[in-house]
Amino acid sequence: MIETRSPGIASVLGNWRQETGPLAQTLAAAVRDAVIDGRIPVGTRLPSERALAAALRVSRGTVVTTLAELRDTGWVRTNHGSGSNVRLPPEITERTAPWSVDHGDGLDFTRAVPAAPHAAYLEASRRAVERSASLLMDSAEPDAGLPQLRELLADRYTREGLPTRPDQILVTSGARAAFTLLAEHLHDRARPVLVESPTYHGALAVLRRRRARLAASPVTSDGWDPARFAHTVKTVRPGLAYLTPDFHNPTGALMPADQRDHVAALASRNDMTVIADETLRDLDLRTPPEPVPHLAGRAVVAIGSMGKLVWGGLRVGWLRTDAARIRELLHNPLQARLSPPPLEQLIACELLADLQDLRRDRRDRLRAQRDHLAALLEGAGEWSFTLPPGGLCLWLRLHGTTATALATRAAGQGLKLSPGPTFSADRTLTHYLRLPYTATHETLTRAVAVLTGQETTRR
């Protein structure tokens, strides 16, 4: 346990007395701020009441009131006989949205990102650090990834019906890194790249940066249009396609098994490589969740990530392809720069070894938040939507105003939104809006109040 020495706490808290208001509340706020920005590490044991009073030059009564306030709000745990320890309250550690989404400057609904699962993540990090001595014996030159991690990922594919060996896996610093590396390796500038419309804007950014010619194939909340997809493949002859068959971002659509087979066969016949982004695969919100087949075949490369099930800050993703292509990719100079540090990979191993509880918890919370947002929106405005079977967002069709006009009005009231053109290769989809349900119930309620013109988010 870390312990603050009593003289230390006064300098750590700085000029807290300059704030106005009752002394105990001001002191409690100063402690909270110090914990949030890391000046007092979580787990720190605070000095005794008497020592605190002396160090901060306040009465013992003020310290008692301050500690009671911090205890009541979950920032301090007092164990009788062993003093008070600083902790983070459940409203921070048990959230599904990062704290930054609704604290600070209004509400940020442009990001569909889950918060880190605090307890599981800290525990996995601790175990990884304890096991990290073996890493130090290695040269740690960036390579295809820790053997243990490649094995765990290969096992996962195999258990899910797609036999995979560890030498078919390349670990990257996230799915975006995997996509960037593959685009660099596979993109033939003479041929267009097929993307879904709408699609994940991060992938569009990578392709635009490469000045790729884009051909769009539509996806709605009801899914893909196989006939139009086949027509585009045959007429435009793209060399590469980027698809998100598992709870597509932003519509949440799930590609049926027969369409997956159809896409894989079409790609093989037309000399097109499909990059299947499986980043959202674990976020199946159906009750109960059902097995999802992989989009797989000779012409398909899969990419995945720990970012949505665990946390975006754990920069661990991967790609799955044949072993020969993995060897080629290892010769690409970009690969070393897109490889995550070994300790991060070890944390990923610890988490992957036991994902059951984490997956269940994520799904339960996201399902409840999706349903809460849907209930708030139902009949409350000029829009329509289909409840998605998974993923992180509702894809709203607006019937009156454009999404850009709505986003501009909402921004004036402190709510940041992503209108449809953000997800479109040709800046169309002006009447669509992506609404993530990653925020807490309370925050979702506040956001919908802005959308329906009832309220501003500023408190």
Ligand SMILES: Cc1ncc(COP(=O)(O)O)c(C=O)c1O
């Ligand atoms: C479909 C899709 N792919 C990839 C990513 C990014 O993944 P990572 O954080 O692992 O780079 C996201 C994140 O929003 C996503 O929605």
